[in-house]
Amino acid sequence: MKRNFTFLFTLVFALVLLTACSGEKGASSDPEKSDNGNNGKSNEELTLTYASVTDAVGLSPILMNDSASANITDHVYEKLFERNPNTMEYEPVLAESYENPDENTWVIKLREGIKFHDGTPFNAEAVKYTFDKLRDPATAAPRASLLEPVDTITVKDEYTVEIKTKYPYGVFLASLAHTNAAIVSPTADQKQDLMNSPVGTGPFQFVSWVPGDQIVLKSNPEYWGGEPELKKVVFKVVPEVSTAISMLQAGEVQFLDNLPTEQMKRIESLKNVEVQKVDGTPVYYFTVNHAKKENQDPEFKKALASAIDRDAFVSKLNGLGFRSDSVVGPKVFGYQDSADKAGTPYDVENAKELVKKNGYDKRPLKLLTANRGNFQLMAEIVQSQLTEAGFNVSIESMEWAAFLDSARAGEYDLSFLSWSNITGDGSELFYPNFHGDNVGSSNRAQYSNAEFDKLVDSSRTTVDQNERQKFLNQANELMLKNDDVVVMYHGVVTVALNNDYTGLVLDPNGKWDLSKVTRK
Known part of the structure; x- marks a missing residue:
């Protein structure tokens, strides 16, 4: 009897050990590996992977001028103003308010208490630094024309900047809401190459870039607007649209945009995907x-x-x-x-x-x-x-x-x-x-x-x-x-999003915002 009990105990122990070893080999304790969007159920490490047909060119809003790059910088950086996609009105973001004492003068009051991802303060000096660099001919910024009418930029106090134009400039708020007018960290810009390592005030922070493969962002826990529920975003380079659609169907990616006309019927037939369309x-x-x-x-x-x-x-x-x-x-x-x-x-x-x-x-x-x-x-x-x-x-x-x-x-x-x-x-x-x-x-x-x-x-x-x-x-x-x-x-601007997710905001200009995305 004792001999049989010993044998049984040994057998059970061996099976438990074997099961534990198998689990360690087939799984990972790394949340970035164990939760690839659809598979995990916890919002604590919620991940979304976006398939892009092209890689980014660079990640400095001052120097880049392509949509693949803008998709990333729009989530890392912020502008003074943003156009509301529903009302089409320009609303303050990093700005708090503005006034026009005369046709050529814009006095902009900034939000207080905001920090860049490197811990340095967002303030009027950062706005002046960014705009001066953007319009400096030596910078050769591709969209320097956005600020061509600007004559002077003056810091009135820590959170007030005065901008004078050479002539009345009716497009000024629209220009300040442009991707290329996003505000950069002066400290980071002087210390590193923002084209490769961006630093802004946005809801997501830069993690890594493997050229030709992927760019990874993580949520900003100190974001002034509240940390996003989406904890990780992967911008995956998938040059072939047909391959990207197959990956969407398999749950390997959760998000596509600019859906091709010839593939719409295929995409709309996918049971795990919701298609959004907006007149653009x-x-x-x-x-x-x-x-x-x-x-x-x-x-x-x-x-x-x-x-x-x-x-x-x-x-x-x-x-x-x-x-x-x-x-x-x-x-x-x-x-x-x-x-x-x-x-x-x-x-x-x-x-x-x-x-x-x-x-x-x-x-x-x-x-x-x-x-x-x-x-x-x-x-x-x-x-x-x-x-x-x-x-x-x-x-x-x-x-x-x-x-x-x-x-x-x-x-x-x-x-x-x-x-x-x-x-x-x-x-x-x-x-x-x-x-x-x-x-x-x-x-x-x-x-x-x-x-x-x-x-x-x-x-x-x-x-x-x-x-x-x-x-x-x-x-x-x-x-x-x-x-x-x-x-x-x-x-008509389009996106296809895995239907486990909700909260994506699609703008008529084709841009999209992931900061409010969560799992249903």
């Missing part, structure tokens, strides 16, 4: 190269506009775009619904008559397009429509960077261009894209019209918002009347 600020348009004299012929532009059936194209977008002739979209300041149908209507017979009358069919035309997403689809459909009208059009397709360079240099006859409009302000659509000041740089349409420029300048140099609205509408109607562009569609 991006606009996609067809243009001639206005620098070429022959393209300034009014009947040439009229024939092109008459030949393009925008409705036929929009129907191919699976709900990811909507039709409006207006260059300024419904989610952008300056929009008037009277412009929705102000463009030249589709009339292929009229187009044929103009082509035959003027001999436009005898001139070969190069249609320049980017080789990605809807640009290629637009090119194929519009080439077919222009050919039906009698034009002789060939497509030249380029990868994105080369396309932008060629468009900037004016190496095309016809093209498709786009603008996301982060600020949501019509002046910040018209000025960079169509003002004569920017031909050869951001004005890739090579558009130059003195009457138009005067209207845009007026929209920028008054702080009376009703007056600004009037000038923007006049500029919009002028372009449409002259067929200077043909608006193909306005974008």
Whole structure:
């Protein structure tokens, strides 16, 4: 009896030991490894992984100018103001309030008691440091133009900054709400490279970056707005969209954005995913190269506009775009619904008559397009429509960077261009894209019209918002009347989020906020 008991005890002990050893080998006590978003149930270490088709370029808001980088910096840094995606009004964030003693003066009162992630204080000196560096020509900041009208920046006291502009600047709040106007830690900027190791005041702190693989953020326990329930965010580089969708289905990633038209049915069929769609600020348009004299012929532009059936194209977008002739979209300041149908209507017979009358069919035309997403689809459909009208059009397709360079240099006859409009302000659509000041740089349409420029300048140099609205509408109607562009569609911004999560805020400009995300 004693012998049997000893054997039984030994056997049970061995099984317990074996089970314990197996558990140590197959699991991890590291919460970062044991909870990859869907698998864990505790909000204490709640993780979300986002799949990005491209890696970030850099993580300093002063020096970067790409959406992949902005997705990270928007969670690490904060701006003085932010546009409310529901009301479209600009609301204080790091600022507490502001006043305009006169048209050229902005006195901004800052929130008190906020610290950067490195423990240094956020104050008026930090604002002055950031803005001075952003507008310093030696910095070569890609969006220095945001503060081009600024004349002086003065620290009045620890939490008050006075900014004087060279002229009344109606777009100022929109500029201060831009990603590139986020406030950096002066101490960190002088000590390290913020492009690789960012330090802001935001809800998330930088942890690590493995180039080409992933960037990791963690929640900021000292965040002035309250620590996020989401404790870890992984920005995972997944170059192939189809692979990213498979990872979303498998629960390996929990979040995608910019959902491709051709994959929408597949994504919407996933049972573990919720798709959000919001009518957005991006606009996609067809243009001639206005620098070429022959393209300034009014009947040439009229024939092109008459030949393009925008409705036929929009129907191919699976709900990811909507039709409006207006260059300024419904989610952008300056929009008037009277412009929705102000463009030249589709009339292929009229187009044929103009082509035959003027001999436009005898001139070969190069249609320049980017080789990605809807640009290629637009090119194929519009080439077919222009050919039906009698034009002789060939497509030249380029990868994105080369396309932008060629468009900037004016190496095309016809093209498709786009603008996301982060600020949501019509002046910040018209000025960079169509003002004569920017031909050869951001004005890739090579558009130059003195009457138009005067209207845009007026929209920028008054702080009376009703007056600004009037000038923007006049500029919009002028372009449409002259067929200077043909608006193909306005974008619908999209995200797909694992349905275990809730609280994601999606802005019409395509940006999103993870600070309120939690598990259902």
